[in-house]
Amino acid sequence: GPYGAQRRHASKHRFFAVELSQALFDFVIQRLPTQEEMAVKEDVRKLLERLIRTIEPDSRLLSFGSTANGFSLRNSDMDLCCLIDSDERLSASDMVTMLGDLLERETKFNVKPLPHARIPIVKLSLDPSPGLPLGIACDIGFENRLALENTRLLMCYAMIDPTRVRTLVLFLKVWSKRRSINSPYQGTLSSYGYVLLVIYFLIHVKNPPVLPNLQQMPPLRPISQEDTHIGGHNTWFFDDIELLRQRWQSSNTDSVADLLIDFFRYYSRDFTYNTGVASIRGGLLKKESKGWQNEASSRYNDSRERNRFCIEDPFEIDFNVARCVTKEGLYQIRGEFMRASRILAMRPRAVAALAQLCEE
Ligand code: CTP
Numbered sequence: 001g002p003y004g005a006q007r008r009h010a011s012k013h014r015f016f017a018v019e020l021s022q023a024l025f026d027f028v029i030q031r032l033p034t035q036e037e038m039a040v041k042e043d044v045r046k047l048l049e050r051l052i053r054t055i056e057p058d059s060r061l062l063s064f065g066s067t068a069n070g071f072s073l074r075n076s077d078m079d080l081c082c083l084i085d086s087d088e089r090l091s092a093s094d095m096v097t098m099l100g101d102l103l104e105r106e107t108k109f110n111v112k113p114l115p116h117a118r119i120p121i122v123k124l125s126l127d128p129s130p131g132l133p134l135g136i137a138c139d140i141g142f143e144n145r146l147a148l149e150n151t152r153l154l155m156c157y158a159m160i161d162p163t164r165v166r167t168l169v170l171f172l173k174v175w176s177k178r179r180s181i182n183s184p185y186q187g188t189l190s191s192y193g194y195v196l197l198v199i200y201f202l203i204h205v206k207n208p209p210v211l212p213n214l215q216q217m218p219p220l221r222p223i224s225q226e227d228t229h230i231g232g233h234n235t236w237f238f239d240d241i242e243l244l245r246q247r248w249q250s251s252n253t254d255s256v257a258d259l260l261i262d263f264f265r266y267y268s269r270d271f272t273y274n275t276g277v278a279s280i281r282g283g284l285l286k287k288e289s290k291g292w293q294n295e296a297s298s299r300y301n302d303s304r305e306r307n308r309f310c311i312e313d314p315f316e317i318d319f320n321v322a323r324c325v326t327k328e329g330l331y332q333i334r335g336e337f338m339r340a341s342r343i344l345a346m347r348p349r350a351v352a353a354l355a356q357l358c359e360e
C-alpha cells in the first residue's frame with residue numbers, strides 16, 4: 001500500500017545518505033595536508049619570522065586563513081600576518097617594500113612585493129622540489145588584526161561540531177575549486193565566502209540549527225569596549241568552546257550528506273539573491289537596509305557592480321565579502337549549485353556522485 005511505498009522511499013533515502021556521508025568523510029580525509037606538510041609550513045613561518053625581526057625586532061608572524069582555522073587542504077596556500085608591538089613602526093607599504101628586498105637577498109623564494117594593494121602584501125612562492133613536490137605559496141600581510149579574529153571565529157565554529165562542519169566546508173572548497181567558481185579575481189567567490197555561506201546555513205537556515213550564533217550569545221562577564229573593538233569594529237564572540245559544549249547541544253541530527261543536499265537546494269532555489277544578505281551575525285538581512293542595492297541601473301556599468309551577491313563580513317559589517325562576484329560569476333555559481341542539486345537528486349552511487357560533482 002501507499003505507506004509501504006513511503007517507508008521504502010524513506011529507507012532508500014537513508015541508505016543513500018549513510019553511503020554518501022561515508023564517501024564524503026573518505027573524500028575529505030584523502031585531501032587533508034600531511035603531518036609533514038604542516039611541519040614544513042611551520043618551519044617556513046619560523047624562518048620568515050626570524051628574518052622579519054632583523055627589520056622590526058618587536059614583530060610576530062602569525063598564521064591565519066586555512067592553515068589556522070581547521071579548513072586546510074593539501075597544498076593550500078599559507079596566509080601570514082605580521083604584528084608589530086612597537087609604537088614607532090613603519091607603514092605597511094614600507095614594510096612590504098623592505099621585506100620584499102630582504103627576502104629577495106636572503107632566501108630562495110620567488111618574491112613579489114605589492115606595496116600599493118588595498119591590503120599591502122608580499123607574495124612568496126617556492127617552486128616544487130623533490131622534498132616539497134608541490135612547492136609552497138604564501139602571502140605576508142601586516143597588522144591585519146581583523147583577519148586574525150575572523151580566523152579564530154571560523155575555528156571556533158569548526159570546533160563546535162568538527163565532523164559535520166569541517167567535512168562540509170572542506171568538500172565545498174574542493175568542489176568550488178574544481179568547478180572553477182573559487183576565484184574572486186575572475187568574478188566568483190573566495191573560500192572565505194563559501195565558509196561563511198556554510199556557517200550562515202547551519203546557524204540560520206537549518207531548523208533546528210546545527211550551530212549556535214557565537215556573536216549573539218550572552219557573555220560570561222561584563223565586557224569593555226576596548227577589549228572587544230578593533231578599528232571601530234565589534235569583534236566580540238563567545239569563544240569558550242569547552243564551556244559551550246557543556247551547555248549547548250544541537251538537537252539537529254542530520255547527517256553530513258543530508259546537510260550537503262539541503263545546502264545545495266537552499267542556494268539553488270531558496271536564497272533571495274536579489275534582495276537578501278547572508279549574515280552569520282544577523283541572519284538573513286535586506287540589501288536595502290544596508291544600502292547595498294544594485295547600482296547597475298543607470299550610473300554604473302556592470303563592472304562597477306558590487307552587490308549582486310551579498311555576504312556580510314562577521315566583523316567588518318560594511319564589507320561585502322562577495323563584492324567581487326560579477327553578474328556572470330553569480331550566474332555560474334548558481335548554475336553550479338543547481339547542477340549539484342540535480343546530481344544528488346538522482347541518488348547515484350555515492351563515490352561516483354562525488355567524482356561527478358567535482359568533475360573538472
Ligand atoms: N579574508 C578576509 N576577508 C576576505 C577574504 C579573506 O578577512 N574578503 C581573510 C580571512 O581571515 C580568511 C583568510 O583571509 O580566513 C584567507 O582567505 P581565503 O584564502 O579565502 O580562505 P582559505 O580558508 O585560506 O582558503 P584557501 O585554502 O582556498 O586559501
Ligand code: MG
Pocket residue numbers: 065066076077078079
Ligand atoms: Mg588561504
